[in-house]
Amino acid sequence: MDRTLSNFINALRNADVRISTAETLDAFNTVELVGYRDRQFLKDSLALVLPKTQDEKEAFDACFDQFFRYHEVDDKGMRRAANDDDGDEADEAEGGQGEGEGGGGSGGDPDAQQRTGKKKKKKSKGARDEEVADEDLGAGEMAEPDSKLGKLLMTNSKVQVSMAIAAAGREVDVQSITVFTQKGLYTRKIMDAMGLPDMQQEMAGLKQSRRIPDRRLAVELQHRREWLREQVRDHVEQQFLLHADAEGRRVREDMLRRIKLSNVEQRNQHLIKDVVFRMAKKLVAMHSRRKKVFKRGQLNVPRTIRHNMAYDGAIFDLHWKSKKVDRPKVFAICDVSGSVAEYARFMLMFLYSLEEVMPNIRSFAFSSDLAEVSDIFSRNRLDDAIAKTLRDYSAGSTNYTQSFRDFRKLCMDDIDNRTTIIILGDARNNYADSPTDILKEMYDRSKRLIWLNPEPRSTWNQGDSEMRKYSAYCHQVEECNSLMHLERVVNNLLRTVA
C-alpha cells in the first residue's frame, strides 16, 4: 500500500512535479484519511497535497490516470478471462502463434509430460483450428491445472497474480530497463520467470487429451495466459515510465545543454525550448532574490520614529527605505545571416524568457542591413517573433560596416551608461573594409559591450573574420555556442548590472 504511493510519487517526480519529503508525508497522511477506495476522491485529495502549480496539476492528472489505470484493466481483464468463453478467436490464435516457440522449454511437471506423450509444437494454423473447435465445449466440469503458473491463474485472485508479476520482475531486474526496445524482452523474461514454459507444456498436453474437461482447461488457460501477458506488458510499461524514461530524458537534456546550438535537430527543438525556459527561470529566481541585498539606502523617518518610541524617543534603531533596483537595459544585436541564425534564435529566446528580471530588452537583427525587431517581439508570441525575424532579415550577405552605420542612425542616442550591448556574430565581414569608429562610440557610451562569437576561439581571426579588430572595443569577448555558454554569459550580465 505504501509502496504504491511512493512509487506514484516517484513517477510524479519523473514527470517534473517537485515533491519534497514533507509533502510525501502529507500524502501518506492524506491517503490514510481518504483511503484507496474512491478513486476520484483520492485523486482530488492528492491533487491538493502534491502538485503546487497549475502546470504540475496537469502533469499530476496525466500521471494519476496512467498510474492507477492499471487496476481498472486488471478488473476487466480478469472478469473477461473468468466468464467469457467465446472471446475473439483471431486474437487468441495470434497469441498462440507467438507463444509456440517459447513453449518448447524443458522441465515441467512429470505428470503433464507423461500425458503429452508425443507432443508436438503447435504452430499457428493447427493451433487455430483446434482452438476454434475447442470453443464449443461449453460450460461444465473442468480439470485442475498442475503447473505452478496454471494454478496461480486459476485462483482468480488478481492480487496474487500482481504480486507474482512484481516478484518475477524483481527477479529479472526489470528496473534496469533503459530503452523502450527492451520492453518486449523484459515481458518475455518475466513471463518465463513466472513459469510460463511449464504451463505451455501442460497446455499442449491438455489439448491433445481425449477428456473434455482437460480440453476445457486448455482453452481456459489460453484465455488467462493472454490476460496475463497484458498484465505483464503493463507492468513493464509502468516500470519503464518510472525508471527509464526519466533517466533517458535527463541524459538527453544534459547533452542538449552542451551540444552546439547549430547542430540541434529539428525534433529536439521543443525539448531545448523547455531547457531554455527552465534555465531562464532559474536565473530569474536567483536574481530576483539577489536584488534584496541592494535594498538599503534612505532613512525611513516615520518608521524609525515609531520603532524608537520604545527607547524613549532616542533614535538608535534605524529603519531604511527600500530602494528600487535598476533593471539592466539590454540591447541585443544579432547577426541573423545563415551561419549564425541558429544561435541568434536561442539567444533571443533566452533573453526574452528573462523578462521578469530584464524587462528592458531592445533587439536588433541584421545581415546586410540592420533593423530593430523589438516590436515584433512585443506583438507576437516568442516562437512566431523569432521565426518572423529570421525570415525577414536573414537574406543578404553579412555586412558589419553597414549594420553599425544603421545602428548609429537608429539609436546611438539611446545608449547610456546603464546600457549593456550584446552583439552576437561571427565577425566575418566578407573582406569588406571594417572601420571601428562606430563600435568605439558604442563602447564609450555603454556600460558594457559584450561580443559573443559562436565560432571556437581557434578560428577567430582566420579568413575574413575581423574579431581581433572588433575585440579591441569590447569589454568582454566570449565564445558562445551552447546553452551552457549562454547561461554563463547571461548570469554574469545580471550579476554585474543588478
Added chain:
Amino acid sequence: MTDIAKIASSVKSLQESLEAHNYICSDQIATAVYLAYQLRKPILIEGPPGVGKTELAKTTSQMFELELIRLQCYEGLDEAKALYEWKYGKQLLYTQVLKETLDEVLQGAKGFAESVKRLHEFGDIFFSEEFLEPRPLMKALKAEDGCVLLIDEIDKADHEFESLLLEILSDYQVSIPEIGTLKATKNPPLVFLTSNNTREISDALKRRCLHLYIPFPDLELEQRIIHARVPEIPPELRRQLVQFIHELRDMDLKKVPAISETIDWARTLMLLHTDNLDQDLVRDTLNVILKFQEDIENVQPELSTLTSNALKA
C-alpha cells in the same frame, strides 16, 4: 453552537453545508476544506479573480460559526501590522510613572546590586503580554474557540512577508524575541491564503499548504451558483446568460468575466425585468460584465452571433 466535527466529517456533508450557505462548490473545493480541517493544514487558493476564493473563506467561517479574521496583504506589509506590536504609548506612560515612584521602589535597598535586582522586576513587565498589541495573525492564534484566518492576496505582499508566515503556517505558533514562543490554543485556526498569481509564491510556503486551484466553473455548476445567488431569475434566462458568459470566456479578452460578474449581470437583468436575452439588451448592459473599453469594442461586432448562440444552445 454548530457541531464543526460533524459537518467536517465527510466531503458530502461539507458540500451540502456550504450549499446551505449559498456557496455552490465542486467536489475538489469541498475536498480541500475537508482535508484542511482533518489534517490541520492551511489552504493556498489560486485562480483567476472573481471565482470565489475569498468567498470560500467567508462562507466557511459562517458555516462553522467561527470568527473570521482577515489580513489583507499589500506591498510593504510587515510584522508590526500583521503579527504584533508593542504598545509604545503605554510603555512610555508607565516608564514615566515608574520614574516618579523610583524613590519608593528603591527605598531601603542596600547597595547597587540590590537596587538593580529590584529594577529588573519591572524590566520584564514592560515586555509582557500586557503591552503587546496583537495584530490579525496573533489574534487568530489566541482565539479561544478557533477561528478562520483569511490571508488575502498573499501575492501582493513582499517576499519577506512569506517567510514570516512560515512559522505560523507549519506550527501555529509565533516567536517573539522578548517573550518567547506563543502557541495557538487547542483549536488552531483554519487558514485560507488566496493568491491571484501576480507572482510565484515561494516553494517553502507552498510546501506547507494544500494547494487548491479554482478554475472557472463549468456550465452546470455556474447555473447552480446563479440559482443560489439570484434565485428569482427564470431558468431559461439563467441558461442563456451562463451560456453567453462561457462563450465570452473563450474569446481573447483582456479581462474575462468571472462568476462575480455573472452574478452582477444576472441581478442587472432582473432589475430590467428581462425574460430573454436579446442583442440590444446585451449591448446596453455589456459594461457590467466587461471592464475594459477595449474588450467591449472587441465583443461588439460579435454580439449577434454570440447572442444567437446563447439562445440556441
